Amino acid sequence: MDRLPIQVRVIGSGAAHAAGPSGSTTDRESHMPRHRTSIHALLFCITAVTSCSAEVDPASTDSDEETRPHGQQGPDAASLERRAAFIATVQRQASSAYNVSLNTAGARAGVSALNPAHGLVSEFTSAGVAVTRESSVSAGRITMKLARYGCEGELVPLDVAAEPRGSNNRVELRHLARSAGLSVTEWYLNGPLGLEQGFSLDSPPPCRRDGEGKVELEIALGGDLSPELSEDGQSVALLDEAGAAVLRYADLVVQDARGSVLPAEIKLSDASLSIVVDDTGAAYPLEVDPLIATEQHVLYASNAASNDGFGWSVAISGNTAVVGSLDAEAAYVFVRNGASWTQAAVLTPSDGLPGDRFGASVAIDGDTIVVGTFSYPANHGAAYVFARSGNVWQEQQKLVAQDNPRRDNWFGYAVAISGSTIMVGAPYDSGLTHDGPGAAYIFARSGAAWAQQAKLVPSTDTFDQGSTVALDGDTAATGGECDDGVDFNAGWDRPCQVHVFARAGSTWSEQAVLYPPIGATPHYRFGASLSLSAETLAVGTTVYDERGPDRTAAVVFARSEGAWTQQAMLYRNEVDTPDYGGWGRSASVAVSGDRLILGGSHDGGQGPRIFARTGGVWTPQSKVESSTWNTWDVRVALSGDTLIAGTWADGVRGEGAGAAHVFQVKEVLPAHLVGARAFVEHAADTPFVLDTPDTNRFATPSSINWTNFTGTTQGASLFALSLLHEDPTLTTSILRGWWGSTSPTSTSLYGHVVAGNHFKRISKIGDILPGDLLVINYTDGGSGHTAIVDAYPTAIAPAIEPVVSGTTQYSLRVIDSTSTAHGCATDPSTGDTRWVPADPTKPCRGGSTDGGAGRGTMRLYAISPGQANAGDLTGYSWSLTPSSAYFPQTGARPHAIGRLVR
Known part of the structure; x- marks a missing residue:
């Protein structure tokens, strides 16, 4: 029977089919016969990452006609096709920073490559590839060597490969099994989505030519990570000594020239990984295309430099994240495709000046991003609105306060967005130093234009309100950089307060004033961060004794019938940590539904803490751990089950260059x-x-x-x-x-x-x-x-x-x-x-x-x-x-x- 070409794709954390050395499809195809079948096996991308009467459908024909609901032969086949196209485009456009280097020194010639997006160092020799993840604390290492090829139970050993050849961002190794008349070209593409590994199979093994069976590629594994196969046989987690997943080999998809999905799975033995494909009806050559990926994803600025402060502010909405870089004065947009995050845009203001601190605050909702900027020492600022059209972000409007836009109020120090409403904090409103009450401004959108709707001013004697803001629908909250127990400086010893405002129509009024709880420990920095989700408000807090132990915490308030009451006091760490009267601590909170994340400054080496609510009771779930990040000051944001944590002090890309980490948080079910x-x-x-x-x-x-x-x-x-x-x-x-x-x-x-x-x-x-x-x-x-x-x-x-x-x-x-x-x-x-x-x-x-x-x-x-x-x-x-x-x-x-x- 005639065999049709196949494509077999295994897509993991964001990569798959890619182009040749020059970045063009023509160059890629010059290495291969005109007709081919490709197994895009595993995107192994090493990055740092860590839910009545009878109801009748009157037009339903369910009982009359046999149908396939999706019109495809496998689950999510169409989305995987789109994903592969996305990956091919991104890898094709890799800059020269991903190009490989030839190594001639030493007994064995080789090729090396640095992956700046994911912190990977890859070394290629005739013995295979070794990939090491860069890390500020520890490194994970995996080695891979194509060992055998053939049918299940009839694998043929492959001879030692020829020396690797490298050009631009591509590396090739040629394998032969002369006794069986087989040849396999192993190739790699180093790109923004990770290190993409591929195998081009010139012809089916002899055991496969005369009947049914499955084709198998066996890859020998080494290094300091332990493989663990998923229950569905579609992914492998690579674990460190502590049992934490460092890398992932995942998302196996097999596809023929007609787009039909073929059965494929991953198998593990003691020291090898096998990709098994049912190639019935396939035409050769085949191409196996994996990428190396991690359970944890780290985002870095594409132009990272020391002391940029990337991760000073973070926000996330669905599949889009934005990260503020305080001293680089930019905001970076990242988009998730499958499990991979890719930088999509760098936002800068149209009229920005050095020292504006653009990126001091960021917020996102859907296709709208707000970036705050406050000038220093001029002490005036603005908020810039960016809108997405297709895949392009453009500046839509610059927001300033109506009452004297040049006023020294640090307008833009904090921002929030919910739907068609934006909130901008101005903590120095009414004063040049820490003696003004502060305020927040509300802007509403009509069409594509934003106009100031209200100015929210606290009703009580306070200061710096607007240092932190939160917004959800018709509810807004403001907090201040306060300290209620230390006469550290004039004006800093006033009680800490959080003010909650509610909107009726277009009118805003103060609904409540919230205070820190009364406890055995007398002092609080209450309101250093805020997060709103429907009827729940989380307030970031430092609890301390003067010159004594500290604890970072979140005070949770719940609203019922318009009244706010304290629901819980949640601590990030179980024990106090010595420090200096709370001044070395900060708390960062994010709440969504019944899930709360508590981050903040270095707290005994702990990462952010996850809490879940059942009924009205909050319980700790786990800590977000990572061996790759600096926990000095972790800024957190949450969207659904995705957490982003900014670590502006991270030093992997240079001292203080910063990073942002993306995690999938365990689902908390209602x-x-x-x-x-x-x-x-x-x-x-x-x-x-x-x-x-x-x-x-x-x-x-x-x-x-x-x-x-x-x-x-x-x-x-x-x-x-x-x-x-x-x-x-x-x-x-x-x-x-x-x-x-x-x-x-x-x-x-x-x-x-x-x-x-x-x-x-x-x-x-x-x-x-x-x-x-x-x-x-x-x-x-x-x-x-x-x-x-x-x-x-x-x-x-x-x-x-x-x-x-x-x-x-x-x-x-x-x-x-x-x-x-x-x-x-x-x-x-x-x-x-x-x-x-x-x-x-x-x-x-x-x-x-x-x-x-x-x-x-x-x-x-x-x-x-x-x-x-x-x-x-x-x-x-x-x-x-x-x-x-x-x-x-x-x-x-x-x-x-x-x-x-x-």
């Missing part, structure tokens, strides 16, 4: 999602089998027996019953006070989400987290539908009918209770667990729904990237089945997504 998952996973119903009697039913009255996981539910009641069961701090009387019922209908919940009554409404696809509610209002009859988001939304490509112009479709896995399944069950990852096929051999040709609680997949539509209001939700479809009806927000069945807040 109580109702925990309960709903437990019920679905333990319910007596067997997927795809109609139970008699049915022990998990869609019916009323609603009730769950949590002992044996049986019961009757509808969409909204599954949410309420799970919430009450898992959160011991909630009672039926509390829910009745919130929503007028212990189990409100979906229509009622829709109204509460829209009104913001104990819900924060989510309007952008990138902000959806597991545990959010998708609530549909059936204005054409019925009581609506409620579904609990079970996983992050995933883009669908190619789009499924019906296609709506200007929108991108997303697959959304949900848990709900319904009498109508969300599509059939050909693919367990997207199918509905309640679907019962009439004929198991044709699972989507006829069947029925075993109604009740279960998992299914809905389809969301959002405005496509590059357009105005990109990411805004526009509508939904009941399932992934083609022709499943599209319901726009302006139609008879609008939806709202809400996040429960207390």
